[in-house]
Amino acid sequence: MRSSVRAVIVLLSLLVVLLPIGSAGADPLPENYNFFGGIPNELAHPGGSLPGSNDFGCKPTAEHPRPVVLAHGTGGSQQTNWGAYVPMLKNAGYCVFALTFGAIPGAPWPISAIGGMAPLEGSVAQFGAFVDKVLAATGATTVDVIGHSQGTLIAGYYAKVAGGASKITNDVSIAPAWLGSKVAGSDLIGAFARRLGIPDVDVVPICQACGQVAPGSDFLTRLNAGGTPYVPGIAYTNISTRYDEIVVPYTQGQVVGPPGYRVTNIVVQDTCAQDYSEHAGVAGSQRAAYMALNALDPAHPREVPCRFIPPFTG
Helix, strand or coil, rough: CCHHHHHHHHHHHHHHHCCCCCCCCCCCCCCCCCCHHHHHHHHCCCCCCCCCEEEEEECCCCCCCCCEEEEECCCCCCCCCCCCHHHHHHHCCCEEEEECCCCCCCCCCCCHHHCCCHHHHHHHHHHHHHHHHHHHHHHCCCCCCCCCCHHHHHHHHHCCCCCCCEEEEEEEECCCCCEEECHHHHHHHHHHHHCCCCCCCHHHCCHHHHHHCCCHHHHHHHEEEEEEEECCCCCCEEEEECCHHHHHCCCCCCCCCCCCCEEEEEEEHHHCCCCCCCCCCHCCCHHHHHHHHHHCCCCCCCCCCCCCCCCCCC
């Protein structure tokens, strides 16, 4: 009897060693479709990563061979911007990665969690270095990108101007601003500042990136050289909302691609009048999130729900 008990104990011990312990890898992460869903994690783990993201030991599967890199918006971070997307993507079987770019170097928390404030060119360089790190760790040859607001410009500029086109397969843009934003007359203010010789990064000193998002800025001129912000070979999906109060008008992100380019433009209200998401809410909306997921894997689409989507939270 004792020998039998010992054999059971030995067997259990071997199972403990050989089998994955805990539910982190097997059990689904709780999904929270709310733009502010990542903030509790930032408060609990300043400067950390959302559960399910930035696992550099993650290896892409045959079903999802490309890691997904998330690029946040102005004032966002790798945690605060992506509370809705990280668990959804991880549960769907993707390796998910996110970074904070454009934050004030050396700033203490919580200032360190406010990204997207520095000149955009520097953020593009940070994004490119992160993509290289992800590719090296995962062994993938390309990544898919999901960007929100400013993050769409960072990924787009990286692909078209900074030499990153060969490293991206799908570019999904939430509330994109390909042609900039005219909110509060920023196009007129930017043009006036340029006539005075004021650099774009000095128009809004507290947010150097903000002046670069005005139509006609040097950054946007380079991005849209040749009449398009796109490059051939990348599949682009633009997901916009008519109620966008930051990208004004919202059509600044609904840029049609040249012949032969793969560009899909979506306005969330076109298929659901109950969707009242605006610039922030569209990045927390389950509807928009499922549209993004379907853009990454069009062969296995999920049904996109149509129900009331509130502004701000999604």
